[in-house]
Amino acid sequence: MATDSWARAVDEQEAAADSISTLQISEKEDKPKPEENGTGTVTVKAEGEAKTEDDDKDDKAAQSLLNKLIRNNLVNTNNQVEVLQRDPNSPLYSVKSFEELRLKPQLLQGVYNMGFNRPSKIQENALPMLLAEPPQNLIAQSQSGTGKTAAFVLAMLSRVDPANKWPQCLCVSPTYELALQTGKVIETMGKSYPEVKLIYGIRGNKLDRGTQLQEQIVIGTPGTVLDWCLKFKFIDPKKIRVFVLDEADVMIATQGHQDQSIRIQRMLPKNCQMLLFSATFEESVWNFAKRIVPDPNIIKLKREEETLDTIKQYYVNCNSKEEKFHALCNIYGAITIAQAMIFCHTRRTAGWLAGELSREGHQVALLSGEMQVEQRAAVIERFRDGKEKVLVTTNVCARGIDVEQVSVVINFDLPVDKDGNPDNETYLHRIGRTGRFGKRGLAINMVDSKSSMNIMNRIQEHFKKKIEKLDTDDLDEIEKISN
Numbered sequence: 001m002a003t004d005s006w007a008r009a010v011d012e013q014e015a016a017a018d019s020i021s022t023l024q025i026s027e028k029e030d031k032p033k034p035e036e037n038g039t040g041t042v043t044v045k046a047e048g049e050a051k052t053e054d055d056d057k058d059d060k061a062a063q064s065l066l067n068k069l070i071r072n073n074l075v076n077t078n079n080q081v082e083v084l085q086r087d088p089n090s091p092l093y094s095v096k097s098f099e100e101l102r103l104k105p106q107l108l109q110g111v112y113n114m115g116f117n118r119p120s121k122i123q124e125n126a127l128p129m130l131l132a133e134p135p136q137n138l139i140a141q142s143q144s145g146t147g148k149t150a151a152f153v154l155a156m157l158s159r160v161d162p163a164n165k166w167p168q169c170l171c172v173s174p175t176y177e178l179a180l181q182t183g184k185v186i187e188t189m190g191k192s193y194p195e196v197k198l199i200y201g202i203r204g205n206k207l208d209r210g211t212q213l214q215e216q217i218v219i220g221t222p223g224t225v226l227d228w229c230l231k232f233k234f235i236d237p238k239k240i241r242v243f244v245l246d247e248a249d250v251m252i253a254t255q256g257h258q259d260q261s262i263r264i265q266r267m268l269p270k271n272c273q274m275l276l277f278s279a280t281f282e283e284s285v286w287n288f289a290k291r292i293v294p295d296p297n298i299i300k301l302k303r304e305e306e307t308l309d310t311i312k313q314y315y316v317n318c319n320s321k322e323e324k325f326h327a328l329c330n331i332y333g334a335i336t337i338a339q340a341m342i343f344c345h346t347r348r349t350a351g352w353l354a355g356e357l358s359r360e361g362h363q364v365a366l367l368s369g370e371m372q373v374e375q376r377a378a379v380i381e382r383f384r385d386g387k388e389k390v391l392v393t394t395n396v397c398a399r400g401i402d403v404e405q406v407s408v409v410i411n412f413d414l415p416v417d418k419d420g421n422p423d424n425e426t427y428l429h430r431i432g433r434t435g436r437f438g439k440r441g442l443a444i445n446m447v448d449s450k451s452s453m454n455i456m457n458r459i460q461e462h463f464k465k466k467i468e469k470l471d472t473d474d475l476d477e478i479e480k481i482s483n
């Protein structure tokens, strides 16, 4: 058996090596520096600051951006929206069409420009609240891709008075890149409403002192927006009618952003409509939300649960990574695999495996943490379009990214947490399917040591689902698993 701690030893080596390799990734000259450290740093790490696998997993801002870059339509959900009204006695409105909202014609045209036919599940309830008179505050939580951005963009555009040439809507996002993405939605949705102008409050967008902004909508990151209000007085916060805090769960991952957001909020008038959006709603997000949004209506949409019910799970017993590779080749030799995702514990293994597989003639894509987020999105897009048949990766693309047509998932290394315990959640994310796809899938776990066998057993116990042994030297047996 291989030594139990090989993966962690490689990790340590790799962390040291990475501090050198990340230095070679330089920022583009024309790109403003992301704010602060932590979530602000989407693609670039400072000198000497090694990017580890944990960064990959925890870099919520990058994950969120990746999701936005590769998503091209709405995430469907069958779950019911939960609505908690500030005033439980007021009637609850919900709309089934955009026409019912009596939007300005330019905005209805904007909705059509976006290609929307009908409100998404969360929009059905959120839009009447967002557009109500007098304005109401809202905290809304639903997973990424369910239509939150489109909803608050529509609300901002509806509230703006284009005759007034000063900022009236303020939207803060956790990073420069995320602010740009939301800005793009505002630009597209507002295409038929050219009187409304938008400005990006992001570092790198330097304005002359004494500038009075004419744009009605400001979208930016908390630090710059705070400076624009407080230090430079480009924005008069008392004239803001709508304040949006987007991606609250990503925002709070940086302490500085939380405080800056609260300081911005404190400067706004009492009658300003306060809106907060988040993909998840753990205790810390909720505590922050309550400080940002007084007297809120609350809308929650439960995320679609992933399940292992439609997945056939197997494990293969090996002694080394070379043996695992050999087993993989046998599997490929015996069954037709349309598209597979293969997960490795370290970038080094992923790189090695991708090399070996392409030498065997496979069309392989490699996705790894040191890539810039746009490069990662491009790799996933190519894979999704079927240009490559195998995607070898570390954890970076496991979370939240659905590549629907993948029929086989291979854990070349089983997922473990920092302490070397089984990471059940990641296992489920890699292999599980939501009700949306419902297709049957095949998962193969490669075991190469006592400890990985132990991990596998604990995962099996956790999910109470048997993981069958597969003998990869028996081609007939392999063939059977694809039936």
Ligand SMILES: Nc1ncnc2c1ncn2[C@@H]1O[C@H](COP(=O)(O)OP(=O)(O)OP(=O)(O)O)[C@@H](O)[C@H]1O
Binding pocket: 064, 067, 068, 071, 072, 073, 074, 075, 114, 115, 116, 117, 118, 119, 120, 123, 142, 143, 144, 145, 146, 147, 148, 149, 150, 151
């Ligand atoms: N009513 C709708 N009909 C069709 N498509 C929609 C609708 N609303 C939003 N979309 C599209 O669905 C995708 C996800 O929407 P949106 O970005 O608003 O979701 P989100 O919940 O804000 O997710 P994220 O925070 O990841 O951006 C986008 O491509 C958007 O253009």
